[in-house]
Amino acid sequence: EAGVAQSPRYKIIEKRQSVAFWCNPISGHATLYWYQQILGQGPKLLIQFQNNGVVDDSQLPKDRFSAERLKGVDSTLKIQPAKLEDSAVYLCASSLDTSGGNPYEQYFGPGTRLTVT
């Protein structure tokens, strides 16, 4: 079974530029999450989708971050304009597998390491 796919794996941009990340969840997983992991800390949720609807975006800095999940499958996360403090690893995860596994177990992609200079 294919895991969660993310691209790009690495990105270096200058502050005030824009950047976009892509995520493809595990097939059949209805819930998709974007987490931000700052060096030395655990991941923190930015936004959660259930199919193509937003469930929780309370910790998303909406003045600069946006995300969408068209057709309830792939998702993109965008930052515009980027700030130095946005340097982090952006992790995508998926869950809610109704095919017989642990329904709420979350699986993570390899992440995108963003450096803002």
Place this chain on the structure above:
Amino acid sequence: GIQVEQSPPDLILQEGANSTLRCNFSDSVNNLQWFHQNPWGQLINLFYIPSGTKQNGRLSATTVATERYSLLYISSSQTTDSGVYFCAVNFGNEKLTFGTGTRLTIIP
């Protein structure tokens, strides 16, 4: 919100040693996961263990939900076990709240 604390924060062991990592959480949960974050940043699922005991090779985990803690046991450590171990909890399909992590270093 739920608070998740892990101990110890850092652990340095000789190859072949055994270790116990602890996760305490502040409120009732019905999901708990243990992850290993390797040096390349990939979060690898170790256990989905809201309660009870599970074993997978050299690793095992126990969660006592009524007392709000979980333990991860690593036996006969190998250098590939190095990395950061995270405990994370939630209710249903809500967001995971991660602990502070335990950084494990295995010396050959």
